[in-house]
Amino acid sequence: MDYDDPERGTGLAARTREFVDEVVIPKERELLGDRAPTPEELAALREEAKERGIYAPQVDEEYGGLGLDLRSALPVFEAAGRSLLGPPALRVDAPDEGNIHTLEMVGTEDQKERWLPPLVEGEISSAFAMTEPPAGGGSDPKMLKTTAEKDGDEWVIDGHKWWATNGGSASVYLVMARTDMDEHPYSGTSIILVPRDADGLEVVRDIPHLGGGGMGLGHAELKLDGVRVPAENLIGAENAGFVIAQQRLGPARLTHCMRFAGLAERALDIAFAYASEREAFGDRLSDKQSLRFELARRHTDLHAARTMVRHAAREIAAGNEARIEVAASKYFTANVVQESVDTAVQVCGGAGISKDLPLADFYENVRQFRIFDGPDEVHLRSIAREFLQDPPTGELANLPRFGE
Numbered sequence: 001m002d003y004d005d006p007e008r009g010t011g012l013a014a015r016t017r018e019f020v021d022e023v024v025i026p027k028e029r030e031l032l033g034d035r036a037p038t039p040e041e042l043a044a045l046r047e048e049a050k051e052r053g054i055y056a057p058q059v060d061e062e063y064g065g066l067g068l069d070l071r072s073a074l075p076v077f078e079a080a081g082r083s084l085l086g087p088p089a090l091r092v093d094a095p096d097e098g099n100i101h102t103l104e105m106v107g108t109e110d111q112k113e114r115w116l117p118p119l120v121e122g123e124i125s126s127a128f129a130m131t132e133p134p135a136g137g138g139s140d141p142k143m144l145k146t147t148a149e150k151d152g153d154e155w156v157i158d159g160h161k162w163w164a165t166n167g168g169s170a171s172v173y174l175v176m177a178r179t180d181m182d183e184h185p186y187s188g189t190s191i192i193l194v195p196r197d198a199d200g201l202e203v204v205r206d207i208p209h210l211g212g213g214g215m216g217l218g219h220a221e222l223k224l225d226g227v228r229v230p231a232e233n234l235i236g237a238e239n240a241g242f243v244i245a246q247q248r249l250g251p252a253r254l255t256h257c258m259r260f261a262g263l264a265e266r267a268l269d270i271a272f273a274y275a276s277e278r279e280a281f282g283d284r285l286s287d288k289q290s291l292r293f294e295l296a297r298r299h300t301d302l303h304a305a306r307t308m309v310r311h312a313a314r315e316i317a318a319g320n321e322a323r324i325e326v327a328a329s330k331y332f333t334a335n336v337v338q339e340s341v342d343t344a345v346q347v348c349g350g351a352g353i354s355k356d357l358p359l360a361d362f363y364e365n366v367r368q369f370r371i372f373d374g375p376d377e378v379h380l381r382s383i384a385r386e387f388l389q390d391p392p393t394g395e396l397a398n399l400p401r402f403g404e
C-alpha cells in the first residue's frame, strides 16, 4: 500500500527496511528464540543502524536523534517493527522511546543532561511505573495508591508497583505517585524520577509471563519503602502527573500500533509466501478460495488500522490531543494485529507453530497488546463516552412510542 507519508519518513523507512532485511532478520534466529540478545549483540546492531543513518529517528537532533515528528517517523517505526529485534536496534523500542519523549517534553535541563545521552545511546534503560497490583491503580489509574510526600528538599515515596517494563534492568524509573491526597487523583499526582540505586527501592521479581521470549524484556514488580530522592527529581509541574502521562501515552500508544503493524505485515508476508508454495489436495493453498478470502480480510483490516494510525499521528503532529483517534487506533490495531498473526500461524500449519519461522514468537508477543497501555474495554469506554454523554438530540422525536 502507498500512503501519503512525508518524504523524509519514506526515505528513512526504505533504508530501515533494507537494514531489517539484510542485518536484523538474519540475526533473528540466532538472537531470538530462547535467549535474549546480550548488550554486546544489541550494541553491534545499533552501531550498524547508526552507520546507515537511521538510528533514533524520533529523538531531537540535540540528543543524537534525527528529529522526525511523529507523522514522519511513522513509516520508519513500521519498517523497524517487522522484526522484534528491529525496534531495539533503532532505539525506537518501548518503554524507553516513550520515556525519552517524556524527558524531552517536560524534563529540566539537568534531568535531560543526566539521563538523555545514555538513554538514547542505549547504554542504560528506563522504566515507567504507573500500574499497581490489584487494589491499586490498573485499568482505572485513579485508584493509584503510591504516595510521595515532601520532606524538606526531598520526596519520600512509598508504594507497590508491578508490570514496569524493563524494571529489572532499568537505571531510572519514572514513578507515578499521589502528591496531594486532598485533590482528585487527576490533579494530585506527579511523576518523579527514581534512580535504581535509591535506598528503599526493591526490585521484587521479574513477573513470569506469556511472550517476551528472546526479547529480554522483563516486566518487574517493585516496592518503594520510604525511598528518598531530591525535590528536583520531579518531572514537569507538581500534580501534573496525569496531564504528562496523557501526553506520553497518546504518542506511545500510536508508536506501539506502528511497530505492531509492521509485525503483522511481515506475518502476512510469510503467510502469503507459504500459501503460494505449499500444495495440498491437488493445488496450491493460495488457490483455495476460503484461504484467499481470509488473507484478503486480514490485509484489508491491516490497511484500515494503518490508515487510522496515520490519521491520529497527523492530529498529534499538528498539536491536537486526539484522545478518541488514539483510543480507536489502539483498540482496533491491537485486535487486527492479533488476528493477522493468528491467521499467519494457521496458514503455515506446523511451520507456524515451530520456531523455524518467527511467527510463534510474534504470536506469544502480540496478546499483551490488547491489555497494556489500556485494555480494549478502557478505550471502548472512552470512545463511547464521547458520543453517549450528550443530552438527547431530539432525533427520535417523531418515533411512535408504545402506550402513547
Ligand SMILES: Cc1cc2nc3c(=O)[nH]c(=O)nc-3n(C[C@H](O)[C@H](O)[C@H](O)COP(=O)(O)OP(=O)(O)OC[C@H]3O[C@@H](n4cnc5c(N)ncnc54)[C@H](O)[C@@H]3O)c2cc1C
Binding pocket: 095, 127, 128, 129, 130, 131, 132, 134, 137, 138, 139, 140, 162, 163, 164, 165, 219, 368, 371, 372, 373, 374, 375, 376, 377, 378, 381
Ligand atoms: C506486557 C505488559 C507490559 C506492561 N508495561 C507496563 C509499564 O511499563 N508500566 C506500567 O505502569 N504498566 C504496564 N503494564 C500494565 C498495564 O498497563 C495494565 O495491565 C493495564 O492497564 C490493565 O490494568 P490491570 O492489569 O490492573 O487490569 P485490571 O484493572 O484488573 O482489569 C482487568 C480487565 O478488566 C477489564 N476491564 C477493565 N475496565 C473495564 C471496563 N470499564 N469495562 C469493562 N471491562 C473492563 C479489561 O478486560 C481488563 O483487562 C503492562 C502490562 C503488560 C501485560
